[in-house]
Amino acid sequence: MKVVIIGNGISGITAARHIRKLSDHHITVVSDETDYFFSRTALMYIYMGHMRQIDTRPYESHFWVKNNIHLLKDRVIEVDFHNKKLHLKNERHHLDYDKLIIATGSSPNKFGWKGQDLEGVRGLYHLQDLEYIEKHSKNLQRAVIVGGGLIGIELAEMFASRNIPVTFLVREKSYWSNVLPKEESAMINKHILEHHIDLKLGTELQEIIDNGQGKAEAVMTNKGEKIPCGFVGLTAGVHPNIGFIKNTPLETQKGIIVNNLLETNITDVYAIGDCAQLQDPNPGRRPIEAVWYTGRMMGETVAYNICGKSVQYNPGIWFNSAKFFDIEYQVYGDVQAHPPENHESIYWEDSNHKKSIRIVYDKNTNQVLGFNLMGIRYRHELCEKWIKEKATLSEVIQNLGAANFDPEFYKQYEQELASIYNNKFPKEKISLQKRRGFNAFLSLFKN
Numbered sequence: 001m002k003v004v005i006i007g008n009g010i011s012g013i014t015a016a017r018h019i020r021k022l023s024d025h026h027i028t029v030v031s032d033e034t035d036y037f038f039s040r041t042a043l044m045y046i047y048m049g050h051m052r053q054i055d056t057r058p059y060e061s062h063f064w065v066k067n068n069i070h071l072l073k074d075r076v077i078e079v080d081f082h083n084k085k086l087h088l089k090n091e092r093h094h095l096d097y098d099k100l101i102i103a104t105g106s107s108p109n110k111f112g113w114k115g116q117d118l119e120g121v122r123g124l125y126h127l128q129d130l131e132y133i134e135k136h137s138k139n140l141q142r143a144v145i146v147g148g149g150l151i152g153i154e155l156a157e158m159f160a161s162r163n164i165p166v167t168f169l170v171r172e173k174s175y176w177s178n179v180l181p182k183e184e185s186a187m188i189n190k191h192i193l194e195h196h197i198d199l200k201l202g203t204e205l206q207e208i209i210d211n212g213q214g215k216a217e218a219v220m221t222n223k224g225e226k227i228p229c230g231f232v233g234l235t236a237g238v239h240p241n242i243g244f245i246k247n248t249p250l251e252t253q254k255g256i257i258v259n260n261l262l263e264t265n266i267t268d269v270y271a272i273g274d275c276a277q278l279q280d281p282n283p284g285r286r287p288i289e290a291v292w293y294t295g296r297m298m299g300e301t302v303a304y305n306i307c308g309k310s311v312q313y314n315p316g317i318w319f320n321s322a323k324f325f326d327i328e329y330q331v332y333g334d335v336q337a338h339p340p341e342n343h344e345s346i347y348w349e350d351s352n353h354k355k356s357i358r359i360v361y362d363k364n365t366n367q368v369l370g371f372n373l374m375g376i377r378y379r380h381e382l383c384e385k386w387i388k389e390k391a392t393l394s395e396v397i398q399n400l401g402a403a404n405f406d407p408e409f410y411k412q413y414e415q416e417l418a419s420i421y422n423n424k425f426p427k428e429k430i431s432l433q434k435r436r437g438f439n440a441f442l443s444l445f446k447n
């Protein structure tokens with residue numbers, strides 16, 4: 001059987017690897033960005049000089065030959081679903097498939113701003129964007145970044161690492177306030193300012209001004225301020241990269257519609273990763289989740305389905321991680337910026353505003369629903385187990401020491417959390433379990 005995968009990102013490559021583990025199908029991966037799979041999340045580190053591009057490749061080049069996975073650097077310009085053929089930009093031949101997986105990822109949003117296609121205006125998504133940014137960084141006097149999400153803050157850090165002044169336009173009144181709870185969002189606002197970024201909250205891009213030669217020379221904000229700059233980074237979110245299959249029989253909305261087996265409306269055609277839109281997502285989950293981990297899970301699931309072992313896509317407990325300059329961020333489970341009535345949380349923040357722990361629970365049942373961690377890491381497996389097994393807040397706080405990594409190397413804050421708990425629930429005071437660290441962690445997994 002001939003399996004063709006469009007896209008060599010985390011979802012397409014995970015699918016290829018697992019199909020190989022499960023079968024001897026003929027596998028071809030077509031992608032136009034790079035010859036080899038690389039970690040998109042590490043793009044910023046290439047710019048900052050921490051890594052070379054080659055270091056961002058999780059597999060050696062010979063891995064693909066050894067595993068009989070054919071890689072083709074080309075662009076698919078059209079899919080003939082009726083005859084099961086792909087039309088490629090460079091190859092004169094068409095590519096036939098028996099089963100097709102579309103894993104084409106995302107593209108940065110543009111909202112029709114005047115000047116959005118000028119020279120010196122770009123999003124950060126593909127390796128080519130990074131090369132473009134590199135080229136425009138020479139003698140750059142100021143960059144303006146539009147859009148306060150995860151990629152925007154990475155781009156700000158990248159320019160700041162080269163002492164290029166940055167103005168950061170964030171439409172919301174506080175950084176990433178549609179995702180982060182109020183306190184964590186405020187912490188990151190402060191942190192951005194500490195890094196000498198000119199953060200402009202509640203400010204939108206109105207237009208990008210042409211220097212008369214087709215290049216950006218300034219932006220105008222909705223507050224009437226003109227900010228001179230040589231580069232404008234557009235980081236106001238992403239959308240599924242599916243332009244080339246619009247106006248075909250494939251059912252799409254924002255993304256390619258798939259069921260829980262990741263099948264599209266066309267037989268033998270599947271979609272995974274950022275470009276897929278689940279018809280029926282699990283409660284509390286979004287139909288499109290443009291993150292690395294979901295791409296990986298979808299890649300593995302689709303491989304089973306293609307190899308004849310029917311497996312439903314089940315993303316489990318929500319997890320995400322990122323970094324805001326020097327502050328690492330981890331979220332497990334249901335932590336909402338605007339929590340519903342039954343959500344309550346215990347929140348601790350250190351006096352330097354660089355670390356915080358939030359444990360969200362259901363105030364009717366006291367069951368723990370989620371963890372939001374800034375500058376601190378807890379063991380993923382344990383947080384997940386507590387959420388899955390509906391552990392109560394007191395149970396979690398008493399055993400919190402077990403969620404820490406090696407106590408010799410990391411400061412611990414269970415006592416602070418226990419004190420907050422005891423103040424909040426004076427009639428149910430708890431004391432911490434003495435066992436901490438790895439042994440405590442193991443003991444919780446014994447039964």
Ligand SMILES: Cc1cc2nc3c(=O)[nH]c(=O)nc-3n(C[C@H](O)[C@H](O)[C@H](O)COP(=O)(O)OP(=O)(O)OC[C@H]3O[C@@H](n4cnc5c(N)ncnc54)[C@H](O)[C@@H]3O)c2cc1C
Nearest residue numbers: 007009010011031032033075076104105273274290291292
């Ligand atoms: C700067 C940055 C930082 C990020 N950081 C994080 C993070 O910290 N944590 C996290 O969870 N997620 C992060 N993400 C998001 C994460 O990288 C994406 O969710 C993930 O890469 C999506 O994987 P994918 O396989 O669906 O698609 P992609 O990685 O986008 O791969 C799709 C590939 O298909 C190719 N392609 C598209 N159309 C065609 C065509 N017609 N023909 C041929 N090839 C085509 C594309 O060029 C691309 O190479 C980050 C993204 C960026 C840009």
